[in-house]
Amino acid sequence: MKKTAYIIGTGPSLKDVDMSLLKDKDTITFNRAYVAFDDWGFEPTYYLAIDGNDLRSVYKDINRLIENSSIKKFFLYNPTDNNVHDPDSFQDNDKVETLFSESPKVEFFETQDLVNNAGAMGLQVLHSLGYEEVAFVGCDARYKDDSESNKHITMKGREYISHADYDVNHFTDKYFGKGIHFGKPNESEIIALWKFAKSKIDKMDNFNVYSCTKDSNLNKFYNYIELEDFINGER
Numbered sequence: 185m186k187k188t189a190y191i192i193g194t195g196p197s198l199k200d201v202d203m204s205l206l207k208d209k210d211t212i213t214f215n216r217a218y219v220a221f222d223d224w225g226f227e228p229t230y231y232l233a234i235d236g237n238d239l240r241s242v243y244k245d246i247n248r249l250i251e252n253s254s255i256k257k258f259f260l261y262n263p264t265d266n267n268v269h270d271p272d273s274f275q276d277n278d279k280v281e282t283l284f285s286e287s288p289k290v291e292f293f294e295t296q297d298l299v300n301n302a303g304a305m306g307l308q309v310l311h312s313l314g315y316e317e318v319a320f321v322g323c324d325a326r327y328k329d330d331s332e333s334n335k336h337i338t339m340k341g342r343e344y345i346s347h348a349d350y351d352v353n354h355f356t357d358k359y360f361g362k363g364i365h366f367g368k369p370n371e372s373e374i375i376a377l378w379k380f381a382k383s384k385i386d387k388m389d390n391f392n393v394y395s396c397t398k399d400s401n402l403n404k405f406y407n408y409i410e411l412e413d414f415i416n417g418e419r
Contacts (some may be wrong), residue, residue: 195324198355236263327369
């Protein structure tokens, strides 16, 4: 039997996924997905976050997860440019030079190691961990970045600041909700990254990736299989 893992993305389609199907599986998820762990009834096997804007805004939450959760491994970027950001970019306005302490549960990325999307980076991590096949749910690769979608957001360069629990791009309005700072979404860039990843995967032995995300923009590159069918062995 192949060693299989599941990427749990954070797109709107995740609202339609029966998360109980993944409770006993090896999983990786990202950023503020932890707001749903209680609803899911489980914590993921792995956690990854790489956007500096996101990380400054939630670093205390992540440190609490490192200390108290059952998550086996955290894959994080530890930004080195914290000093140039204003206090309001940091959780609770607590500006710090270093967000995360060393821990056996944490593996830090160097800047040059990063793929500029958590989901695509998750593929790389899972392959390095020896997984032979990966299926992804909630990876819609579909982002709205217009005046209506951003009506409760102010922008500071590529840093977006939310002023209300109104998030149309994720599975809950509270994902990038009130007070959260996050990186500007870029749909075309993310699709291009996943397309490039597929070109690399096709040349690999013993590594396959499948979509279990209905109507994802990535389904033009990855074979789509219903999640329950995939779990039951359909390939």
